[in-house]
Amino acid sequence: MHKVLQGKIAFINGGSRGIGAATARRLARDGARVAIGYAASEAAAGALAADIEGAGGTALAIHADATDAAALARAVDAVAERFGRLDILVNSAGVFQAAGVEEFTLEDFDRTLAVNVRAVFVAAKAAARHMREGGRIINVSSNVALRVPFAGFAPYAMSKSALTGLAKGLARDLGPRGITVNNVQPGPIDTDMNPATSAFAETLHGMMALQRHGQPDEVAALIAWLAGPEAAFVTGADLLIDGGFAA
DSSP: OOOOTTOOOEEEOOOHHHHHHHHHHHHTTTOOEOOOOEEHHHHHHHHHHHHHHHTTTOOEEEOOOOTTTHHHHHHHHHHHHHHHOOOEEEOOOOOOOOTTTTTTTHHHHHHIIIIIIIIIHHHHHHHHOOOTTOOOOEEEOOOGGGGGOSSTTTTHHHHHHHHHEEEEEEHHGGGGGGGGGHHHEOOSSSSSSTTTTTTTHHHTTTTSOOOOOHHHHHHHHHHHHSSGGGGGGGOOOOEETTTTTOO
């Protein structure tokens, strides 16, 4: 079977679990050599890389702390040096914390921006230096960038809506070089952060057209499409994958 990403080099930051891990597996299955960026989950990232290698793919785990701009840029550079270039960057690292405006601390606010926004820019800036025509930058955003149905989500929603402007601006900056920049906006996805078995799941399902959690593999499939040749004319876009939550 033809592998549409054969020979491509991909760096998935935040790739050790959840959507990031599913994306690493999918891109590797499609032929890409993948680097799995992790902050704290060294064992999980290493095990994932070993699984991909065991299935015949090429993978490595690399430490990439999204809160440390210099360290993150060095990780991107290290991946490009290891493989000779970089074709695909997936920014999947993210943090979520909910609290009312009175309770949300400035420390938590700053961390939300550092991981969910600044790190995306830092990684994209570093990756663009190593990309040629056909490069892909894909950010994992959220459907709450469009709709905030619950109290306590303000800083998180702001951080994800910021990615809309960032992707559109970077698309303009990098478009002349043939590099695309897009966001995927998942709704409730069955991960450690938002399990389908939680007490809150039923409430979420009642607000959706498709009354279930999505699976990480479903989001990974959309990311893989954006990374592939069929999405060459898509840039500066937000692509919802939320089961109709925002419908």
